[in-house]
Amino acid sequence: MNGRAARPREIVTPRSGDGDLAIDVNRLNKHFGDKHVVKDVSLQVRRGEIFGFLGPNGSGKTTCIRMMCGLLTPDSGSGTCLGFDIVRESAQIKRHVGYMTQRFSYWEDLTIRENLDFVARVYGMANRRDAVDRAIDALGLKGRAKQLTGSLSGGWKQRLALAACMLHEPQVLLLDEPTAGVDPSARRAFWEELHTLAARGISVLVSTHYMDEAERCHKLAYISYGELLAQGTAAEVVASQHLSTWRVLGDHLVDLARELRAQPAVAQTVAFGDALHVSGQDAGALELLLRDLASERGLQVSPIDTSLEDVFVYLMRHAKDNFGDNA
Template sequence: MTDQPPAAIDVQGLNKSFGDKHVVRDVSIRVDEGRITGFLGPNGAGKTTTLRLLCGLLTPDSGEGEVLGLDFRTETDAIKRQTGYMTQRFSLYEDMTIEENLAFIARVYGLGDRRQRVEQALKRLGLYDRRKQLASALSGGWKQRLALAAATLHGPKLLLLDEPTAGVDPKARREFWDEIHALAAAGLTVLVSTHYMDEAERCHDIGYILNGRLIARGTAAEIIANSGLVTFNGQGPDIGRVAAKLEHQPGVLSASAFGAAVHVSGVDRAALDTAIEPYRHSPYEWNEVSPSLEDVFIQLMGREADDRYAA
């Protein structure tokens, strides 16, 4: 029996309601130390609420477990001191400079060697030459760097990121993820919510939440392998019109456009072959491909909708 690595997060039966809306439903999640876990799901799925419950910003209706070895219900103050939290919306002071914002955060945490810590953060995230610039004058990518510097200034053991790359350009996203991997390599545990499939694939493992329930958990490869999906890639003129026709055929769970191609997926290979057969001839070309994460998540969304309808 192999020893299981220590967990930064190990929580079971997490629930939270606001009025008659059950936002988080019996979520159990474990995140090992030093891992980057992607937390995916559509808007309103419960991602942000779960993050806030884990770091003590919200009180759960029920649930038990530990975050950083501390009871996540009764030791919230200690958890907050060891956690960095970066919100989706930029929440620092727009009328202060980059340096002033970080100096303020250092005072809030009561950090020693504040000047040295701020200078190190500025240099690590490439902010030093802009340190006198007002936060209001920064682009989305630079605001993102500042927010990350503020969230990690106190040397947390756990970093929670709520859709941190929304609205920034691809170059800034790539640089952000390079920094996240560098932090994880140094021992930081990261739980990051995102809408981007390419970002999910950069995580060590993934959790997919829908309608408040955690319905898939594992590495990207494990989630794809466990889906049981069969996927065909089709190409040809007006393939989008073909996709629209295939979408409603028996056995087809999804028919989604990928640029000039279409992915047609289902769990019944024979039914898929039957659906595609009328379009096998020229000018169309078909070949079987490995399902993408997006294919799998479309399947999961459809299955969850069917389960709710049946209930």
């Protein structure tokens, strides 16, 4: 670094777009070699909405998110982000997007303040001292501003990463499994901060494997092997799969689960502690089967609400792996 501040960047104001939509994309496709990693995905994200992306590893979640925000060019499809065309105006979009990767990528031999000041220089911010001060105050980093980043816990590194991608006051945040490896208390605090940002009108796109986090999103999309299988609120995603679920208590549940999975009325069984969740799409046939088994074997069975996790497991087990052995 030569000590000279970067030239201030040109300010481009986001366009109003279509009403309250921050992102509106239609039939996005992307190939990497012979792999079709995103297939005809269409989504809308509103301003101030936290939109969660669920799916197994390698399902195309991150690729899809990056295309929606102009960070990756689709092979085909169209759309807008903040009113800008995601193909022709990607440079303008990038000025209003903050991207937080799963892997912590800041300098551990610099303090929090030094890291943020360096990022502000990269953005070419003329008022970087004020921007750094605001970011430190907003995310509760003031008491640790002079602490070396390498000595921070995972939760505090996460706060630093969020502060860094908020420096240029983006209107869209992309978060790629941001709480992986972070303890539950820090995860909870992080999500409180995300809801604060959303209340200010910032749209948040986040990929996660945690069901408690997914339930805190305003909307969800489930992507598997490049295909969008379900989207909507958590309740809408659950309802879309038409699963009836029962809780089973009794002895030898591992053997019972194996037996039940061979029954046409059973779509899946999932162990939850000392209970077994049994789901199927034919509610009447499933109830008859389980009540007969309860009577024969002294089991306790009761209907329960199908959870988002039940649906997540169902979708993951029934998705077709089109990537084969090379996925």
